[in-house]
C-alpha cells in the first residue's frame with residue numbers, strides 16, 4: 068500500500084479502547100496473526116501493558132494516548148498513523164462505558180459522556196476510516212455493541228440506548244459495504260468479566276448477577292473470527308444468544324418492567340427527585356398501595 072506521494076504504508080489493526088478489557092484481548096488475538104497493532108486509549112500504563120501483550124503474541128505494537136472526548140479525535144489518530152507510515156486496515160471500536168441508576172438521578176454530564184464515547188466517537192472513527200477501506204477493497208470495522216442493544220434498559224437507559232445505536236449503525240453499514248470486500252461486524256456480548264462491570268455499577272444489579280460472565284479472551288476470539296468471516300452480528304456464548312433472543316421477542320411492556328426491576332437496587336435514589344432512597348419513597352409498600 069502507498070500514499071499519494073508513493074510512500075509505502077503498513078496496514079494496521081487500530082484498536083480504540085485497548086488499554087484493558089475486551090479491546091486489549093482483541094489486540095492480542097490480532098497480534099497472533101502477526102499484525103501491526105495500534106493501541107489507543109487514555110491510560111499510558113494500560114497501553115504499555117497491552118503493547119507487551121501484543122509483542123508477546125507475535126505482533127508489532129504502537130501506542131497512542133487519546134481521549135475520545137476530544138472533538139478532533141479521529142483527525143489526531145489519522146495524524147499519528149500518517150506520521151508512522153501506517154494505514155488503518157482494520158478498526159476495532161471497543162472504548163465505551165455505562166452507568167447504572169435512574170437517568171433522573173445520574174449526573175447529566177456523565178450521561179452525555181456515554182453518548183460522546185459510545186456513539187459520537189465510534190461514529191466519527193468509523194466514518195473517518197471506512198471510506199479508505201472501501202477504496203482499497205479490504206479490511207473493515209469491528210464495533211463493540213452489547214446484548215443491551217436489543218432492548219430499552221430502564222436504570223441504565225443511556226447505555227442501552229447507545230448500544231442500540233451501535234447495533235443499528237453497524238448492521239446498516241455491513242449491508243452498504245458488503246459487496247466491496249470490506250466487513251462491518253457488530254459484536255454483542257452479554258456480561259464480560261472486565262472493569263466495566265464494577266465501574267458502571269452494573270455488576271451489582273441482579274440482572275448481571277444472573278447472567279454468566281464470559282472472559283474477555285473468549286469474547287475476543289469469537290469477535291475476531293466472526294469479523295474475519297464478515298459476519299454482520301456476533302453474539303458470543305449460549306447465554307448471551309438466549310438473552311438476546313428473549314430481549315428481541317418479549318413485548319416491550321413486559322421487558323422494560325422486568326429489566327427495570329432487575330437493574331434497580333433498593334439503595335438507588337428515587338427517580339422522583341425526592342433525594343430519598345427508592346425503597347423509602349415511591350418504592351415503599353405504602354407508596355405501592357397508593358398511600359403517597
Ligand SMILES: NC(=O)c1ccc[n+]([C@@H]2O[C@H](COP(=O)([O-])OP(=O)(O)OC[C@H]3O[C@@H](n4cnc5c(N)ncnc54)[C@H](OP(=O)(O)O)[C@@H]3O)[C@@H](O)[C@H]2O)c1
Nearest residue numbers: 084086087088089108109110135162163213258259261263
Ligand atoms: N464488560 C461487559 O460486560 C461488556 C458487555 C457488553 C459490551 N461491552 C462493551 O465492550 C466494550 C469494551 O468494554 P470492556 O468491558 O472492555 O470495558 P473496560 O474494561 O472498562 O475498557 C474500556 C476501554 O475503553 C477506553 N475508554 C473509555 N473511555 C475512553 C475515552 N474517553 N477515551 C479513550 N478511551 C476510553 C478505556 O481506556 P482508558 O480508560 O485507558 O481511556 C478502556 O480501554 C465497551 O464498548 C462496552 O460497552 C462490555
